[in-house]
Amino acid sequence: MDNTFDFNSVGKRMPYTVPDGFFDTIEENVMQEVAAKKEKANPGKNRKKVVTIAIRSLLATAAAVALFFVVRAVIPKADTTPVDDFASVELAFNNLSNDDQDFLLALYEEDEYIEELQQDQEL
Amino acid sequence: MAVTDNDIIQAMREDAERGCRLLMANYKEPLYWHIRRLVVNHDDAQDATQEAFIRIFRSFNQHSEENSLRAWLFRIATNEALRLLGRQKKATMLSLEDSTAELLSLKADEYYDDGDALAARLQQAILHLPAKQQLAFNLRYYDELSYDEIATVTGATAANVKANYHHAKEKIIKYMNEND
Numbered sequence: 001m002d003n004t005f006d007f008n009s010v011g012k013r014m015p016y017t018v019p020d021g022f023f024d025t026i027e028e029n030v031m032q033e034v035a036a037k038k039e040k041a042n043p044g045k046n047r048k049k050v051v052t053i054a055i056r057s058l059l060a061t062a063a064a065v066a067l068f069f070v071v072r073a074v075i076p077k078a079d080t081t082p083v084d085d086f087a088s089v090e091l092a093f094n095n096l097s098n099d100d101q102d103f104l105l106a107l108y109e110e111d112e113y114i115e116e117l118q119q120d121q122e123l
Numbered sequence: 124m125a126v127t128d129n130d131i132i133q134a135m136r137e138d139a140e141r142g143c144r145l146l147m148a149n150y151k152e153p154l155y156w157h158i159r160r161l162v163v164n165h166d167d168a169q170d171a172t173q174e175a176f177i178r179i180f181r182s183f184n185q186h187s188e189e190n191s192l193r194a195w196l197f198r199i200a201t202n203e204a205l206r207l208l209g210r211q212k213k214a215t216m217l218s219l220e221d222s223t224a225e226l227l228s229l230k231a232d233e234y235y236d237d238g239d240a241l242a243a244r245l246q247q248a249i250l251h252l253p254a255k256q257q258l259a260f261n262l263r264y265y266d267e268l269s270y271d272e273i274a275t276v277t278g279a280t281a282a283n284v285k286a287n288y289h290h291a292k293e294k295i296i297k298y299m300n301e302n303d
Contacts, residue, residue: 005299012265015243016159017234026155026169027147030176034143037177
């Protein structure tokens with residue numbers, strides 16, 4: 001056989017070319033496709049996550065509502081009946097001795113804050 | 124420092140995304156060119172390369188660490204290239220016994236450099252080979268795989284691969300001399 005062709009004259013050269021930046025983009029294309037196929041293959045995974053979060057939120061809300069009713073049942077209700085504040089103060093004042101009444105009157109007469117309040121009311 | 128196949132396997136085990144990127148950095152070019160030499164057309168080679176990598180990542184846990192990672196990757200790439208050729212009916216009844224030379228035209232592709240006539244003729248000579256010889260030649264000559272690794276890729280014995288490689292070389296030399 002005529003053995004004139006020498007492989008070294010070509011080496012590993014090929015007549016093929018690729019677009020500019022081809023090898024930079026093919027990696028990203030593959031990674032995106034792999035991620036997309038992974039997501040498509042496991043759609044239940046995310047749904048499961050959402051359901052878990054929803055159940056946890058529901059349980060937390062239920063626990064808060066239950067706690068509210070328990071606290072309401074355990075702690076006695078505060079007396080919220082309206083009272084006539086002025087009448088009760090007057091009654092208490094009348095029960096004081098004359099000396100105490102004089103002392104209080106003298107004290108409040110000198111109080112600048114009460115004085116300002118009275119001036120405002122007069123205006 | 125050069126990344127080894129063991130580094131890639133380790134990375135795939137520890138962090139799949141990092142492993143994928145490491146594998147792609149090392150093998151995207153060799154696998155693309157291997158596929159390109161088989162399917163010739165750039166767009167086809169791009170599709171087959173992407174499909175091959177997706178298949179590789181999805182079935183990586185099926186790779187046995189006792190076997191060569193490189194051979195396993197080239198086998199998947201080869202299968203993807205042959206699948207694409209078969210799917211497109213470019214090679215009707217394509218098998219490893221067939222040659223693809225008559226079915227593929229080098230110049231039909233946009234990404235073809237017609238300035239290197241000798242390199243173009245060598246590719247034409249390779250495409251005239253039966254597929255088994257074509258694979259044996261390409262994987263040995265361009266990718267420098269061992270005969271054992273090529274045997275893993277093609278499913279033949281190492282002795283058969285060696286015989287196919289030498290037959291291929293003889294046929295290429297004959298073709299190149301006749302078409303000088």
